[in-house]
Amino acid sequence: MLGAALMLVHTGRAPTRSALTAELGVTRATAGAAAGELAALGLIRVDTHPTAPPTGTHGRPSHRLAVAPRGPVVLALQVHVDGYRAALVGLGGRVVDTRWGCVTVPQEPAAVIDAVVAAGADLLRATKLRCVGVGMAVPSAVSEPEGEALDAFNVAWSVGTPVSAELGAAVRRAGLEGPGGAPPPYFVGNDANLEALAEHRHGAGRDARHLLYVTTGHRGVGGALVLDGRLHTGSAGLALEVGHLTVDPAGRPCRCGGRGCLDVEADPLAFLQDAGRTPGPEPSLLRQAVDLLRQSDRDAGVRGAADLLADRLGLGLAGLVNILNPDRIVLGGLHSALLSAQPRRLHAVVAERSLWGRGVPLLPSGIGRAGLVGAAELAWQPVLDDPVTALEAAPA
Amino acid sequence: MLGAALMLVHTGRAPTRSALTAELGVTRATAGAAAGELAALGLIRVDTHPTAPPTGTHGRPSHRLAVAPRGPVVLALQVHVDGYRAALVGLGGRVVDTRWGCVTVPQEPAAVIDAVVAAGADLLRATKLRCVGVGMAVPSAVSEPEGEALDAFNVAWSVGTPVSAELGAAVRRAGLEGPGGAPPPYFVGNDANLEALAEHRHGAGRDARHLLYVTTGHRGVGGALVLDGRLHTGSAGLALEVGHLTVDPAGRPCRCGGRGCLDVEADPLAFLQDAGRTPGPEPSLLRQAVDLLRQSDRDAGVRGAADLLADRLGLGLAGLVNILNPDRIVLGGLHSALLSAQPRRLHAVVAERSLWGRGVPLLPSGIGRAGLVGAAELAWQPVLDDPVTALEAAPA
């Protein structure tokens, strides 16, 4: 109950106390008690006297609810192909402060993770905010419950790298303090999964019951599914490996052994190649591809490559629609840019190649740094599940 | 709580009161009270003095729990290509009595549904058992929440046939009486989905957290997914249309507009054709194919067709494994027979063509008439969710 109330404030669905009452489906008394407890825990702020609220309705104005401005935060970390980023994230997905660094690939996982955790520890020292959890996004499938990276070829980590264990060690080495003085709980997730979670809680996926998220990194295609508000990661954390759907049987060979996988046919590199460009070393492949896509109305070659990308992505999405029947699809990375640039062809292909995909809304991603925000969601989850227990969290 | 307890007895996971206590994770007092209430409702039987229980353990023997022998039943109905079947099904998936009939295609939906409901009403009159719900399985995708059949080409119903409404009308016409004297609640589902549900509750899918079910009818391939004990039907009931996964880009044309879909490459008709047989009018395509598959160790042509079927099905399953990461796969229809006949090739293809499919257990279906049992599960669901409310169910 407390957790459900906090989630409603967290996701912005309960901006007032009366909205909280309605969303929870309980009496005013119960909702009021919950709001009071959350305020006492320092998680939310209850504005008893909202200054000049232009209501326009009858009746007593409701108290406004908001996340506490200097309440606890979580440490959100992200490792990607050429660097890392650390951020302090409050409730509501508010990024308080952020810091980043570069690494040259290949690099030992432990060294990278130590560096990103150290950056986070710096942030915490500088702001003196209380840290209640650590979440990290990595560009790899992550097995559950072991927390091992299984295909982190982007960052040149070997199969089976114990990312979760390394993160735990780094957290202890950095001397981070969580609830009860013990090291804060820490979690690792795949970046595409976490971006999907962020989109569902705070972005274009809000209120979707079955949200399909598909995105590109610099290389490859990732997917995720959020069902009834919870990430569907499959039985071992390995679901939604959408990169190996076949979209062109005569296409490029893929490291999975097949040909014409989405992973190699609908990612930034494929798009640059299809447009006849030779990818340069700088900036990132994703940025080069997005910049190029902007020229599609002036350059016929680019336009052709964009059409090809839309056809292939659309075919892949159509297959996913047949299997998952989502009520919304959010696209990230290059696919988000493609959707914004020319929505029609993509919609048409999905409608044509799926059985009942005509009405599925396709939306571009709605938040920046979704990976970081998603990592924060992971770290917030224990608090959202049971605020009291998570905040007092007796050390082991 | 009461519902959870009933579910445990229903699925056979709580054969004794102490097992119920352990599975529910509550105190003996609470579990005892729940068992007492369910017995008072006439749903289960508590054997206080189990005669001669060969325990072999220390301590006081636990009371045995079982579904009530003459407790209420649900009416399970199934419509298929050339006929229908009605059954009374008790808790625990026990088929009390069954009755069937034939129809010649094409036939008006209302007429078929009237006939199958009438058969069910006969059964109820003959046994004088109390009916608490009606469930019907149809060979078509069923939209939610409207309850319309969307691709019932097998039974020649037009797109958008309001099956749920027709069933409701037939139930009222037949004068069936449910809880409180009102017509019993009625539900419609896709047959593959309901078979999956039956397998999960009572068959080869027991205790799987992420169960993927794939099966053939006489024509086409169907799939279903059971997540954490609940059927995943997608946002509009249209998920798991696995029949249109491409498994042979140069293959047969499919009514979806594509080529080489699972639907036309891994169904009984395709197998018969691949083996060089001309399908006869009798018996059903499924039966002909299963009978033929039995000869695969004597006939090289049949063996080749079986290998081809295993390759194509395996490729389709591998794709599904990449997307859904199930912890178990159960196969029905012709695919079940294929798995029993030659498990090795199928296992090998799934392992080879999926990223992490090596360890996924593949099992043949474990119950007969799974469609009927699944339809019964659908009808039982309100009782399993909240026995008290469902059984007293005030009329509208």
Place this chain on the structure above:
DNA sequence: TCACTTTGTGCCGCTGCTAAACAAAACGGA
């Protein structure tokens, strides 16, 4: 027959919620 183990049952108290009555804060009309 006597420990010992395991299970069923009754009683007490805590927790979390609802219901109901009352108070507070806005609006609009006389």
Place this chain on the structure above:
DNA sequence: TCCGTTTTGTTTAGCAGCGGCACAAAGTGA
């Protein structure tokens, strides 16, 4: 300006569900 209406916040009483505990019951084995 006053008062009725509407909506919301607050307080109190009461109920239902469940856990904890103590005790009784029904087996096993020495």
